[in-house]
Amino acid sequence: MTGPKINERPGTRATLRGYHMSASKARIVLNLVRGEDVTTAREILAGTTREAADVIGKVLASAVANAVNNDGMQADELFVSAAYADEGITMKRFTPRARGRAGKIRKRSCHITVIVSRLDEDRLEILKAARSAQATASRTRRVASSRRRADQTASLNKRETAAEVAAEAAEAEALAMAESENEIVETSVVDDTVETTVEETVVEETSADETVSSDTTEETK
Numbered sequence: 138m139t140g141p142k143i144n145e146r147p148g149t150r151a152t153l154r155g156y157h158m159s160a161s162k163a164r165i166v167l168n169l170v171r172g173e174d175v176t177t178a179r180e181i182l183a184g185t186t187r188e189a190a191d192v193i194g195k196v197l198a199s200a201v202a203n204a205v206n207n208d209g210m211q212a213d214e215l216f217v218s219a220a221y222a223d224e225g226i227t228m229k230r231f232t233p234r235a236r237g238r239a240g241k242i243r244k245r246s247c248h249i250t251v252i253v254s255r256l257d258e259d260r261l262e263i264l265k266a267a268r269s270a271q272a273t274a275s276r277t278r279r280v281a282s283s284r285r286r287a288d289q290t291a292s293l294n295k296r297e298t299a300a301e302v303a304a305e306a307a308e309a310e311a312l313a314m315a316e317s318e319n320e321i322v323e324t325s326v327v328d329d330t331v332e333t334t335v336e337e338t339v340v341e342e343t344s345a346d347e348t349v350s351s352d353t354t355e356e357t358k
Contacts, residue, residue, distance in 0.1 A: 147218075148204075148254035149203045166190050170197070175197070182197070230243075
């Protein structure tokens, strides 16, 4: 007994008919997402640079929306159970060639169909465990990153505080040195004044002694 036909497979489907692309180009991308869960399929399509990836992504989104709105399924419990591309009409065009001949141009099209179904219980448990582990690892990375940023901020604040303390200490030392230099200058000025006063006193005493001696000499004569 043969298996079910492609158009009789169970699940929720979405079909894009008559898209202007060859079926072989679409099948290359469909082979990447067939059998994958919806989240993984979206990630694969987002990282694929082919033109068919954008179109197939829209068809997949339509199939998921049909499953959620029409069949009451959960989007995170679905997977791509079938994905295929059938050949559509081929428009024939011609281009002129040498010696009056004509060259064929075939403008191909295709019908893209994506079918999504609910995961079985075993695979769903495995997927939930993997997502839980991934969420835990992501939370651990976020916590470690936040702690690292907090440590960097604290270290930066410590460096800034140390720089401010050093600047204040340098400023206080400069003020102390300036005050000491002012005291030295004032002391030297006072010393110069005292020395000048002493010299003037000595000169006055010397002149007084000379006057007294001259008077004594005159009296003796």
